[in-house]
Amino acid sequence: MSNNALYAGPVFSMARDQFNGAADFLEIPLDERTRLLYPKRAIAVSVPIHRDDGSTEVFQGFRVQHHLTSGPGKGGTRFAPNLDIGEVAALAIWMSWKCALADLPFGGAKGGVNCDPRQLSAREIEAISRRYMQEMIPFVGPKTDVMAPDIGTDERVMGWFVDTYSMHQGYTTSEVVTGKPVNLGGTQGRREATGRGVCILISEAMKAVGLEASGSTVIVQGFGNVGSVTAEILHQEMGAKVIGISDHSVAYYCPDGLPIPDLVRHAREHGALAGWSNELVVDPVDLLTRPCDVLAPCAVERVIDDQLAARIKCRILAEGANGPTTPAADTVLDQRRDEVFVIPDILCNSGGVIVSYFEWVQGLQRLFWSEEEVNESLSRQLRKAFQKVRARAQRDGVSHRVAATAIGVEQVRASKRQRGLFP
Structure with a gap:
């Protein structure tokens, strides 16, 4: 090439x-x-x-x-x-x-x-x-x-x-x-869509590995839109215990669980998590290696390298961010496939673009849906994609990332072949 x-x-x-x-x-x-x-x-x-x-x-x-x-x-x-x-x-x-x-x-x-x-x-x-x-x-x-x-x-x-x-x-x-305001033609549920999608897929992964959502322990890296919504839904709707969170300013850890609504209010008022507590502060890299049922990196790219991949102690790795795991880390995680269930980024954070598609369709038609309709359609689409990836990975004996990427590449390749090369 x-x-x-x-x-x-x-x-x-x-x-x-x-x-x-x-x-x-x-x-x-x-x-x-x-x-x-x-x-x-x-x-x-x-x-x-x-x-x-x-x-x-x-x-x-x-x-x-x-x-x-x-x-x-x-x-x-x-x-x-x-x-x-x-x-x-x-x-x-x-x-x-x-x-x-x-x-x-x-x-x-x-x-x-x-x-x-x-x-x-x-x-x-x-x-x-x-x-x-x-x-x-x-x-x-x-x-x-x-x-x-x-x-x-x-x-x-x-x-x-x-x-x-x-x-x-x-x-x-x-x-x-x-992703625009609802009164300018936006759709209900778009702001929460990526984080909600992460939670829907975590729920599916939990079924696959035999975990119960209620009482499970979660660490979320990143507390912007995706991370904060993920933490809120896991805590308030699914009954999970969020024991660690971080953003660019600080990382907090509490094995008894953190008060997510208070932290969301603090971050909204101050623009960052820093200043909420002095007693619960931990090293942000160390936070990623603490034992938990779910680790959700929801910040930026390349935060989990091969050394960190060998040290993480989660059952489910839910990639809410784009590209949080390096290719070298993928090699390590592939060797730990029976220990760590990876939900790759192009699947895990796709809730945002799926609901963006719904918003685009509504805008073209000038016909708008309720939030319940949006969330039900989002759930159906994500569960279908999850099953496709899992079935492909099991059939071909490959990682979830290779399976997900292969499905996407195949689709684009088929479209290009069918349209041909112009002129």
Whole structure:
């Protein structure tokens, strides 16, 4: 497979290694692999804004559309420091396999701006959001590429995206993004969808390994939207005991269980978990190795390496984040397959894109569903995907990650073959 110098970095290397592992398993000829792996389109833009102090600063923005064979691109928009096009491309690639695995008519896409929202005022974030969308207008649209929130963005940013795009079109085009406020055409249940999906799949995994949800012990890494919702639902709806949580500022551990509603309120009021307690603070890496029934990494990429994979003491590893486990760690976990039940990221965190699909459909039809309808449909779709992955892994004697990736790659490969190569 030829190298493409545009895409580099450890996160892209992860995505490439995972693809090659699945491609080897599927015996895909080398001359097909480049077209399957490398993105169709990558866009880099300058995002200049006026800072509050009167100065002008230029941020770098990206959007990568991995493939558009199955339908419009679909993927989040991340505002994060040190973001680069290699990371964005990797996230778009994972989104392709994720959408295919969930039987969604989308290709994978991803975007973002290299900035630190914690160092910006609300007005500056709005300026970045609007200018970024303005620069992306030639490349996105309801039938071309549909954006969504990701790390550092939220429904407020999606509202600014809708307004900027709609002002350019001359009419309201709310279906250009998902994850927007409900009164701007968003869907009930979208904010909680990724975390709820993690919990639905944890429930399925518990059935598979013979665990009861009530009274089970859980450690959640990351307390943003995905991690906090995962912790809330596990604690309040499933009766699990959340014994450890962490975010970028601190890690807490209490074997008797943590008061999740209090921690959610604290994080909402202060922007981070730090300051809630001094007595329960532990090392954030050490937290991941504490004994528990479920370990849910819901933060960022590459947090579990091969050394950590050998030390984790969970029965279920539920990957709420994108790419939290390195390929070297996968090798270790594959050897521990009877000890650790892995729910791979492209399955585990797919609840968000599934409900984004529901939101997109509702927007196109101007016909909106109740939250109960959304959650019931989400549960059906996730359970179906879970059974597909588990059956494939058992049939072929491979890990859940290889099975999930293989299903996604096969779907995209079949679509490309059926459409042919133009011209």
